[in-house]
Amino acid sequence: MTERTRLTRLKERAVEDRAALLDFLAGQYVAHLAVVAGDHPVALPVAYALDREGDQLYVHGSVAAGWLREAPGAQVCVTVTSVDGLVLARSGFHHSMNYRSAVVIGAARLVEDEDERARALDLVVDQVVPGRAATLRPPTRKELVATAVLAVPLAEASLKQRTGGVGDEPEDVEAGTWAGVLPLRVVAGEVETDPLTARPVPSDVAARAAELGR
Known part of the structure; x- marks a missing residue:
């Protein structure tokens, strides 16, 4: 965690345990990558993989995608979020969600080494179903040419979470309105x-x- 990823609001929700961050990233499927593409920012869902050995994330996409052309060498932000419950309070103001959310900021690197690219693409497949990449045929040269892989270091990363129940005002509790949590x-x-x-x-x-x- 650095100043760019340090929580400035509700700091008590920060998860300082590095292992918890890595375990969370290992268990999800979709990330959102934000980058400035030309004259405007874009944030797009991407398949990704956690590379524990390299302490980085891999994301991939089509070489024809405009945002991928802008990302190599640029500062990007990758977020991964899981909604674990809907917190249904006695007022609209106190409605919330139980969640875990990781934020990663860093310079995206275009993966050009053929061995690393192959390993990265296998990790993306295995992120979805562990062990599946080994059961598939290798990608063709045409498929590899059409696919770009980016690596984003985990040097600047944080994990934030909310757990627990409703936090209502005493007068709202006394009013008798139903409240609770809907787990997801x-x-x-x-x-x-x-x-x-x-x-x-x-x-x-x-x-x-x-x-x-x-």
Whole structure:
């Protein structure tokens, strides 16, 4: 955490444990990357992967995307958020959410080394279903040419979270209005096998479905 990522409001919600930050980033699927593209800022959802070994995030996209052309060498902001519950208070002002949110700021680096690119793309696949990349054919040269990979260091990163219940004014509690928390979580449905394959669901997918189906 640095001055650029240090919390300035509700500082008590900061999570100082580095391991908690990494575990959170390892367990999510979508990041939002913000960058100035030409004369305006853009913030777009991207698939990403945590690289614990390199202490960085990888994001990827089409080389035809304008924002990707602007990102290499530029300062970018990557955010990853999980909404864990809706906090339904007795007033609109005190409505809130339970959440975990990571913010990463740093200079994006275009990954050009072929071995690192291959590893990064495997990590992006494995972020979704651990172990799946090893079961797939290697990407073709055409696919690699069409794909850009960026690395963003985790040197400047923070994790903020809210947990718990409603925080209402005493007079609102006395008024008797209902309040509470509606927990939220990602739950997997039944795996839908593509109709063009007769093979059973592979173990890596079944394991992920079981993990998310709890």
